[in-house]
Amino acid sequence: MSIRSINPTNGEVLQSYEPLTLEETTKAVDAAHDGFTKWRQTGFPERKKLMLKLASSLREHQEEYAKLISLEMGKRLEEAMGEIEYCAHISEFYANGAEEFLADQPMDIEDADVYIQYAPKGPLLGVMPWNFPFYQVIRFATPNIMAGNTCLVKHSGNVPQCAKAIGDLFDACGFPQGVFTNLLIPSEFVPTIIENKKIVGASLTGSEGAGASVAGLAGKNLKPSVLELGGNDAFIVLDDADLKRTVKMAVKGRMVNNGQSCVASKRFIVVESLAKEFIAAFKxxxxxxxxxxxxxxxxxxxxxxxxxxxxxxxxxVKKTVDAGATVVTGGKRPDSDELKHGAFYLPTILTDVTPDMPSFDEELFGPVATIYVVKDEAEAIKLANHSSFGLGGSVFTKDLERGQKVAEQIDTGMVFINQPTQSQAELPFGGTKNSGYGRELSHLGIMEFINKKLIHLGKKE
Incomplete structure (x- = not known):
């Protein structure tokens, strides 16, 4: 079956591709392994030169790539342009920082010379999602390639043009064969790849189900994995928050990427003294x-x-409303002639959602906000932690010390004060609970698939 690229704005089929066969996929894994044996011998200056060229090429083709993102998965062009610029920044961050991050670490041992060498492990499989089609791949590939590993990427089936463009980009920038490989394959091939002895680890960004499957296969085959899964981020509004700014941040936090972000603000937990005003302004x-x-x-x-x-x-949304939730606004697909042929959904606000309702502990991946009214700070913290997810979150208050104390009690991988959760190359990104494990970005992101090898030079005479 062909892999099709479909414009979600109007349903138009843009391109169709024939996937690789299983035999071709196995040959690609072999090539990545062969590429690793050579790539691991290169020095940081050589890797850096190619990675900086990739960053420059991303900026050179920024508008071309951004339009491709918009056409293939519906991201607003302004946001898509920002995604490409961010990819260039991440590439530069690891190009310039990898040598320092992976420098040998001396150990303070009496009467012996001992150090830790941070060595690459081998070919890695990345299973990547569609919502940030360039960023997710760059976030996975650039640190691992700078570390001396090689990467194969199975991208989401609805963004094959973006996947192909990324593969072509690495080739055009002069990366040797096998260093980066775009695998245009069906999901059914993923288990075979993970089980291949030449693959040393796997990274997935996606759903809980997909993450559990990849983690299970990796564990069964004694291979490390990194998972960045769903989120149901709490956006806590305390009684002393700046309401006008907080509402502005709430809209930004929920509607970013058309509401399709793992770290989008999703559960708005508002202290009752501000709830009425907040709901009205948000609506x-x-x-x-x-x-x-x-x-x-x-x-x-x-x-x-x-x-x-x-x-x-x-x-x-329908199941939750049928169970008794209140629709403040939206709650349906638009019916205008202009929008009815696209994959649109009206911006929506739900209230009166209780723990027994379907969406209480589900990730709503789209422009739907759920608002919960609580009596005080303690109840806000308790509700924020009443979730299977633990990716990001935010706290809004004029008192920074108070916000910090609340943030320290939230059981997630990231908490931001007075801004929605966001990604930054220099900062670690990842979650806990059903949101996955491991970290990407920052110096931690380059360490996930590294052999932290002890070198002992013997006792001093």
Missing amino acids: KSVEAMKLGDPLDEKTQLGPLSSEEAAKRLEEQ
Whole structure:
């Protein structure tokens, strides 16, 4: 079956590709292994030169790549341009920092010379999602390639053009054969790749189910894995928050990437003294958003990534409303002639959601916000931690010390004060509980698939 690229704005089929056969996939793994034996011998200056060229090429083709993202998965062009720039920054970060991050570490041992060498392990498989089609791949590939590993990427089936463009980019920048490989394959091939003895580890960004599958296969084959899975981030509004700014951040935090971000703000936990004003202002803001073509600069909210995604979100909301939740605004697909052929969903606010309702502990991957009203700070913390997920979160208050104390009690991988959760090359990114394990970005991100090898030079005479 061919892999199709479909424009979610209008349902148009853009391209169709024939996937690799299993035999071709195995040959690609062999090539990545052969490439590793040579790539690991290169020095940091050589790797750095190629990675900086990749960063420069990303910027040179920024508009071309951004338009491809918008056409293939519906991201607004402005956000897509930002994604490509961020990819260039990450590439530069690891190009310039890898040698320092992986420098030999002397051990303070009496009467002996001992150090830790940070050595590459080998070919890695990355299973990547569609919501940030360039960023997710660059986040996985650049640190590992700078460390001396090689990378094979099985990208999401609905962004094959982005996947191909990334593979072509690495080739055009002069990376040797096998260092980066785009695998245009069905998901059914993933277990075979992980079980291949030449693959030394796997990284996945995606759903809980996919993560559990990859982790199980990796564990069974005694291979390390990194998982960045779903999120249900709490956005806590304390009674002393700056309401005007907080609402602005709430809209930004929920509607980024058309609501399709693992670290988007999803559960808005508001102390009751501000709840009425917050809900009214939030409602007014999202109802004013203009839905439309992501290539149109006037558009503020584009389509979901696919018709399937829109239907799934529609069903989740319906089940929750049928169970007794209140729709403050939205709660359905738009019915205008302009939008009815695309994968659009109206910006939505739900209230009165209780723990027994379907969406209470599910990730709503789209422009749907759930608002919970609590009596005080303690109840806000308790509700924030009442989740199977633990990726990010945020706390809004004028008192920074108070916000810090609350943040330290939130059981997630990341908490931000007075801003929604965000990604930054210099900062570690990852979660806990059902949101996965391991860290990407920062100096920690380059350490996940490294052999921390002890070298003991013997006792001093």
